[in-house]
Amino acid sequence: MFINFWYPAEWSDQVTDAPVRVRMLGQDFVVFRDSAGTAHCLSNTCIHRGGSLAGGKVAGDCVQCPYHGWEFDGDGVCRRIPSLGPAARVPARARVDAYPTQERYGIVFAFLGDLPEDERPPLMDIPEYGQPGWRVTTQDRRSGDEYRRQVENALDPAHNEFVHPTHGFSGERDDYRVPELQVEEDEWTSGFMTQYFAPPLKDEKMKSASGRSEDATIEAGSIHHGPSTICTKIHPTAEVCIHQQAFKVPVDELGTRTFLVQTRNFLLEPEHDARFLERNDVVAGQDADVLAALEPRLTPETNHHEFLLPADAAVVRYREKLALWESRGWRIDTATVERNRKRAAYAIPSPARRSRPSGWVLDPVPLLAGDAATAARTATGN
Ligand code: FES
Numbered sequence: 001m002f003i004n005f006w007y008p009a010e011w012s013d014q015v016t017d018a019p020v021r022v023r024m025l026g027q028d029f030v031v032f033r034d035s036a037g038t039a040h041c042l043s044n045t046c047i048h049r050g051g052s053l054a055g056g057k058v059a060g061d062c063v064q065c066p067y068h069g070w071e072f073d074g075d076g077v078c079r080r081i082p083s084l085g086p087a088a089r090v091p092a093r094a095r096v097d098a099y100p101t102q103e104r105y106g107i108v109f110a111f112l113g114d115l116p117e118d119e120r121p122p123l124m125d126i127p128e129y130g131q132p133g134w135r136v137t138t139q140d141r142r143s144g145d146e147y148r149r150q151v152e153n154a155l156d157p158a159h160n161e162f163v164h165p166t167h168g169f170s171g172e173r174d175d176y177r178v179p180e181l182q183v184e185e186d187e188w189t190s191g192f193m194t195q196y197f198a199p200p201l202k203d204e205k206m207k208s209a210s211g212r213s214e215d216a217t218i219e220a221g222s223i224h225h226g227p228s229t230i231c232t233k234i235h236p237t238a239e240v241c242i243h244q245q246a247f248k249v250p251v252d253e254l255g256t257r258t259f260l261v262q263t264r265n266f267l268l269e270p271e272h273d274a275r276f277l278e279r280n281d282v283v284a285g286q287d288a289d290v291l292a293a294l295e296p297r298l299t300p301e302t303n304h305h306e307f308l309l310p311a312d313a314a315v316v317r318y319r320e321k322l323a324l325w326e327s328r329g330w331r332i333d334t335a336t337v338e339r340n341r342k343r344a345a346y347a348i349p350s351p352a353r354r355s356r357p358s359g360w361v362l363d364p365v366p367l368l369a370g371d372a373a374t375a376a377r378t379a380t381g382n
Pocket residue numbers: 046047048049050051065066067068069070
């Protein structure tokens with residue numbers, strides 16, 4: 001799990017007048033709105049004696065701890081300590097980590113890390129969101145699978161033939177093969193578009209509206225943005241688009257929540273939403289059945305113990321990106337966090353720790369030491 005990326009914390013309409021506890025990257029956060037309606041995300045552990053801020057209430061522009069009533073504003077600064085009396089000055093050290101937020105696509109996103117604004121990876125853009133001629137649906141999915149396994153599954157064009165009966169011919173055609181992959185990438189992304197041969201759709205409405213003929217060739221592909229966001233594009237014809245933007249957040253090492261924002265440019269009337277949602281559920285269920293049985297449960301740390309093929313090229317490139325981000329010191333040392341789980345509360349380091357390195361009550365979450373050798377290890381499989 002990696003710090004220094006934007007993660008979906010909660011749907012905007014779920015953050016109303018009460019604080020919400022959200023678990024991300026194996027840590028707890030509180031999300032709340034101030035009196036102006038601005039959403040904030042703080043480390044959930046009260047620095048007094050460990051109360052869960054999300055168990056308290058919103059008081060003006062602050063969230064109030066349920067244990068002794070300390071109040072923290074959206075910047076994480078403690079504004080009031082009731083036990084000191086009304087005239088007391090609040091010590092400067094009384095603050096919790098606060099994370100930058102932005103609301104887009106009906107989701108509150110939090111930047112979980114300490115990078116200054118101009119160095120932060122961007123949130124994935126959805127250019128057609130809110131544009132005329134496009135319809136948006138959303139789905140919330142929670143699973144007990146690791147996010148890397150899910151991302152790699154999306155970047156794997158060879159599984160569709162066997163896992164999804166509507167995406168291929170279940171290995172029955174003699175001429176089946178995966179076309180050579182052209183993996184495209186930039187600083188934060190990599191992925192591909194390719195072609196699939198798919199059987200005719202059973203749903204006549206979808207079939208006619210998508211313009212998809214018998215045994216059609218479908219252009220489709222996926223690209224990852226950062227460690228846990230995926231955009232899958234499905235183009236049954238040159239004019240017809242289904243785009244699936246999956247903003248995933250690792251809840252824990254084994255546990256992923258997906259905020260799916262799907263856009264389509266056909267069958268725009270709301271009464272057609274259900275058929276898309278149901279279809280997504282069926283396909284996601286097929287993937288989930290396979291992922292739940294993978295060994296090991298977590299993506300392997302080297303490429304040594306798998307037999308990788310050219311069709312796995314995008315998976316390999318994704319792993320190389322992760323290794324690069326690990327080499328920058330952005331990967332959480334989950335083994336140490338787990339070992340200390342009952343004895344130590346940590347906070348994901350926030351940007352304020354850069355300008356004010358000392359005086360924080362909670363230790364930052366342990367990170368794996370970054371080094372160039374880490375990047376080389378996964379890239380070469382050595
Ligand atoms: S533990 Fe939060 S106010 Fe005491």
